[in-house]
């Protein structure tokens with residue numbers, strides 16, 4: 273019933289082969305998590321099987337994976353579930369969702385009485401038994417009929433309290449996952465104990481839940497989505513009667529009141545909606561913000577909310593008919609590493625990059641992926657020729673998650689680590705996790721200086737690439753600060769023209785007036801681009817204040833966590849001599865703070881009140897397309913500076929937290945997304961009027 277692509281077998285022999293392939297993949301997936309197929313490929317095969325079986329019912333094998341929970345591959349266990357723990361059917365777009373809804377309405381003979389929509393958390397299901405309010409037993413989904421007892425994990429799962437707020441006997445079902453933070457922590461712990469790192473949070477959750485006798489504990493999280501009377505509770509007790517009459521939404525509230533964390537407690541929340549058109553809004557919002565979430569979700573679960581509708585719709589052997597999963601496009605695919613190349617970046621760090629057999633990930637062809645560092649290559653035990661999982665999510669550069677070791681043929685070859693700097697051929701400092709040319713930034717000074725004089729940084733007109741190369745070769749410029757002490761003679765030598773040298777001198781003089789954010793950006797601090805530089809400059813106001821900041825103070829800047837703060841500190845220490853030289857050359861302007869309209873002589877609090885009076889106070893504004901009218905002359909960075917002067921926060925991508933999109937000529941996907949999310953869209957001219965007072 274879905275419209276997503278399927279690999280449909282051509283004949284019965286191909287069908288039988290595909291059945292075997294699916295079984296083998298699922299056995300590996302639910303076993304040790306090492307399936308040879310990525311989820312997308314697996315799902316396409318499954319859809320192909322289903323399509324073939326629809327067309328040739330006589331050919332279908334009796335125990336086809338299409339009809340079984342976990343494709344029939346997950347082992348059962350010693351504990352029989354009170355009610356089967358089922359899978360979910362999938363849809364992949366609004367059409368699929370509407371068709372599912374129409375099928376449900378046909379079955380009910382009327383429209384369902386509302387839906388509940390919540391995130392589909394990408395982990396594994398457990399049943400948690402509470403007896404008299406105490407958590408007594410944890411059981412995996414297993415084959416859906418019976419599961420494994422994993423009660424040893426009680427006490428390690430956030431969100432599943434050991435005691436409820438009321439002494440009830442209930443069964444809670446939920447999804448066990450590691451949040452991104454827990455996942456990083458888990459792999460840090462694993463590395464410390466010399467154990468292989470987990471390839472993804474789902475895998476880590478599955479392995480951790482079943483492990484016993486480990487020397488360390490890895491915390492898990494649970495988000496509940498089902499509440500049933502306890503298996504031993506009599507049908508007619510007050511609690512069972514109460515639960516039986518509740519909508520799904522109300523059951524989630526009830527779980528919350530008992531102290532159990534539910535899918536509604538994720539940052540995207542859950543919602544009760546009247547119809548599937550309203551479900552669509554929620555799905556669009558969550559999809560737009562998916563990458564920023566602190567845990568992995570792979571779709572949205574849409575459920576008929578009313579217990580009458582659920583009972584009337586019933587369930588098949590594999591999935592209920594009253595619920596469906598709206599799956600998001602897969603952000604991970606498997607492909608092969610063809611080669612690894614090394615380059616030295618602007619700040620002197622060596623960047624390994626995997627050349628891949630091109631693969632389509634969520635609509636984009638990916639042919640390269642970053643490998644981060646030599647340490648990562650070793651840790652993941654990557655080889656040329658390995659089949660690897662590659663992830664491309666949001667704005668993040670595609671990266672190699674890890675190898676699919678089950679697919680090794682023996683023909684893989686080790687990845688050679690460089691012995692010389694790929695940039696200058698000089699020595700490499702390999703004492704840290706990320707290797708670096710011993711010459712540091714000086715390794716590619718030309719590129720650093722070109723970046724620094726660029727339009728969004730110091731904006732020094734006339735200093736084109738050829739002249740920069742010459743200045744560096746002449747030794748006239750050894751760092752960014754040297755630009756400001758260039759002599760006429762040096763510039764004449766580099767340009768070959770007195771007239772040009774004089775012009776450049778005028779532009780250099782003007783560049784001394786650049787606000788802090790641009791000078792800071794020109795330094796090329798690792799881990800900071802234009803928007804981070806603006807945030808840092810706005811937060812601290814002066815270069816001296818940035819330099820005085822400690823690791824705690826740095827983390828007050830939005831988007832700076834402990835790791836980034838430590839990196840900034842190290843970079844600032846390294847750049848201190850350059851900063852001193854800049855100040856000595858007269859380059860030390862503060863960051864203009866948003867102009868407040870506070871009346872003179874107002875009391876101390878007035879500053880804040882006035883800040884709120886700024887036209888964009890509290891707003892996140894994104895600009896896209898080419899600017900026209902009064903904004904025509906501004907670069908994207910210039911527009912962002914304007915947004916921040918007027919009290920707003922400049923964003924780079926549209927999400928439901930975007931307040932306003934300034935859409936210039938040729939605005940594309942951002943505009944479409946803003947419209948689908950109901951974000952206000954204005955043209956550059958209208959925006960210019962809103963912030964007219966701050967344009968200058």
Ligand SMILES: NC(=O)c1ccc[n+]([C@@H]2O[C@H](COP(=O)([O-])OP(=O)(O)OC[C@H]3O[C@@H](n4cnc5c(N)ncnc54)[C@H](O)[C@@H]3O)[C@@H](O)[C@H]2O)c1
Nearest residue numbers: 297298301307309310311314342359360392393397497573
């Ligand atoms: N790569 C492979 O070889 C391979 C093999 C087998 C399965 N898989 C993947 O596993 C998935 C199929 O697994 P499945 O059969 O468990 O189905 P599923 O995970 O797609 O859907 C059912 C499960 O969703 C979970 N869930 C999360 N949030 C929920 C919510 N809010 N409400 C209800 N349930 C919620 C529950 O655990 C439930 O059991 C597919 O995505 C498939 O790609 C991959």
Ligand SMILES: [Zn+2]
Nearest residue numbers: 693696709715
């Ligand atoms: Zn070098």
